[in-house]
Amino acid sequence: MVIALLLYVVGQKFILKPLAITLLLFSATLSYFTQEIGVIFDIDMVRNTVETIKDNNKQEATELLSYPLVKHIVFYGVLPSLFVLWVNVSYKKIFKELVTRIAYIIGFGAVVVALIMMNFKYTTYFSRENRDLRVYLTPLYAFDSIKGYVKSEQRKHKASLKLIGQDAKQNKPSAQRSIGIMIVGETSRAENYSLNGYSRETNPKLKKESVIYYKNTSSCGTSTAYSVPCMFSLLNRDDYSPVKASLQSNSLDILEKAGVEVIWIDNNSSCKGVCERTGEINIRKNPDPESPFYSDGEEFDEVLVGKMDEVLSKMNSQQDVLVVLHVLGSHGPKYYKRYPDEFSVFEPSCKKSSPQECTDQEIVNTYDNTILYTDHVVSQLIKYLKEQQSENDTFLIYASDHGESLGENGVYLHGLPYFLAPKAQTHVPMLSWFSEKYIKNQKIDMSAMKNIEEEKTSHDNLSHTLLSVFNVETTEYKKEYDLLVR
Numbered sequence: 202m203v204i205a206l207l208l209y210v211v212g213q214k215f216i217l218k219p220l221a222i223t224l225l226l227f228s229a230t231l232s233y234f235t236q237e238i239g240v241i242f243d244i245d246m247v248r249n250t251v252e253t254i255k256d257n258n259k260q261e262a263t264e265l266l267s268y269p270l271v272k273h274i275v276f277y278g279v280l281p282s283l284f285v286l287w288v289n290v291s292y293k294k295i296f297k298e299l300v301t302r303i304a305y306i307i308g309f310g311a312v313v314v315a316l317i318m319m320n321f322k323y324t325t326y327f328s329r330e331n332r333d334l335r336v337y338l339t340p341l342y343a344f345d346s347i348k349g350y351v352k353s354e355q356r357k358h359k360a361s362l363k364l365i366g367q368d369a370k371q372n373k374p375s376a377q378r379s380i381g382i383m384i385v386g387e388t389s390r391a392e393n394y395s396l397n398g399y400s401r402e403t404n405p406k407l408k409k410e411s412v413i414y415y416k417n418t419s420s421c422g423t424s425t426a427y428s429v430p431c432m433f434s435l436l437n438r439d440d441y442s443p444v445k446a447s448l449q450s451n452s453l454d455i456l457e458k459a460g461v462e463v464i465w466i467d468n469n470s471s472c473k474g475v476c477e478r479t480g481e482i483n484i485r486k487n488p489d490p491e492s493p494f495y496s497d498g499e500e501f502d503e504v505l506v507g508k509m510d511e512v513l514s515k516m517n518s519q520q521d522v523l524v525v526l527h528v529l530g531s532h533g534p535k536y537y538k539r540y541p542d543e544f545s546v547f548e549p550s551c552k553k554s555s556p557q558e559c560t561d562q563e564i565v566n567t568y569d570n571t572i573l574y575t576d577h578v579v580s581q582l583i584k585y586l587k588e589q590q591s592e593n594d595t596f597l598i599y600a601s602d603h604g605e606s607l608g609e610n611g612v613y614l615h616g617l618p619y620f621l622a623p624k625a626q627t628h629v630p631m632l633s634w635f636s637e638k639y640i641k642n643q644k645i646d647m648s649a650m651k652n653i654e655e656e657k658t659s660h661d662n663l664s665h666t667l668l669s670v671f672n673v674e675t676t677e678y679k680k681e682y683d684l685l686v687r
């Protein structure tokens with residue numbers, strides 16, 4: 202009804218057809234993602250899309266292009282548009298046209314009101330009980346989300362950064378330098394981790410390391426642009442919004458304030474504003490074709506292992522260091538592009554451009570190969586940190602930003618609003634590893650740490666734990682979120 206009213210009011214000569222065609226093509230594109238992949242265009246999906254454009258992330262955009270998408274747009278967008286072009290619309294003289302349109306609006310409105318009144322009890326009950334359905338109103342819900350996103354961005358531009366944690370200071374129990382790696386995982390879901398009880402062996406290397414694996418971890422959001430800033434924010438998930446977080450210092454800023462050197466290395470997209478004040482090396486934007494990990498315009502995550510030496514050699518050898526590695530992990534929909542051939546262990550895999558073209562088993566196989574490769578990359582980083590042990594106390598933390606749907610109930614990928622999202626999109630793997638010297642110097646109680654594995658944990662734990670592993674004291678730190686037990 203809203204669309205019809207819009208066309209009656211602004212659909213004048215030279216405007217009606219272009220407007221109708223734009224609406225048809227836009228709706229056809231949206232409906233493909235909603236019907237076929239299970240994606241909903243809420244504010245966070247708009248934010249994700251804008252971030253992808255801002256990051257100039259052509260790889261991510263082209264991965265979404267596929268034959269089924271083109272087919273859907275032709276059928277639901279292009280063909281109806283050709284019909285619109287073909288129809289001959291006769292416009293009357295201005296006054297007559299106006300009267301006719303007003304008559305149509307009144308008549309149309311009367312029919313709609315009559316229908317609602319006749320079924321009043323049912324329609325009010327239905328709309329109250331099924332508020333979630335509004336997210337499927339295409340394209341109106343997407344328009345509303347775009348409006349909401351623009352408003353929140355305007356608020357952000359008007360406000361200035363609130364500095365928090367200015368009292369931060371390190372108070373270390375030993376003089377030994379600490380080197381830590383924080384891995385921001387991508388699209389890993391916990392249920393496909395054998396460390397989380399998955400029947401397939403997807404963590405053959407990590408299971409041999411003495412890692413603490415937090416079995417019941419929930420993510421902050423269901424998309425990268427929402428979750429990544431949340432993982433480094435001092436705001437709890439309940440109080441968090443990406444705009445609110447961007448307007449105050451995050452845990453990386455506080456670590457730097459306390460004297461820890463921080464560097465962000467990105468092989469995914471960008472740090473989503475988190476490293477704005479700390480510095481970033483972006484591999485995804487500048488892949489090296491000479492690299493042994495180079496493949497089809499990007500580099501496999503193992504490239505990050507070699508980067509460790511490169512960045513550490515440029516740093517002050519006295520200061521503690523945190524290297525944040527943002528991996529490409531299990532980023533879809535082309536999971537098969539995330540790992541070298543030797544990690545294609547679970548076969549047959551899916552090499553189509555859109556996951557719904559493959560069987561469920563092929564999708565799961567391909568996805569499991571990405572988890573197997575991430576297991577390898579994280580193990581390689583632990584190996585690297587072990588080699589630094591004689592001079593440094595070392596540790597590693599890994600947490601994925603959100604999970605993934607692999608076609609269960611027709612839902613693929615991620616990004617559903619949290620209240621609609623299946624557990625597959627919000628139950629994420631999180632783990633930590635500490636070198637023997639770190640455990641000794643920091644007097645870590647490993648058996649108590651093991652007990653936390655079964656507890657409920659979330660992204661809310663990360664920022665406070667990062668402050669704690671570097672012995673940073675500040676009024677912003679909350680012990681109840683700290684995963685370290687001393």
Ligand SMILES: [Zn+2]
Pocket residue numbers: 387388424425426602603
């Ligand atoms: Zn992500």
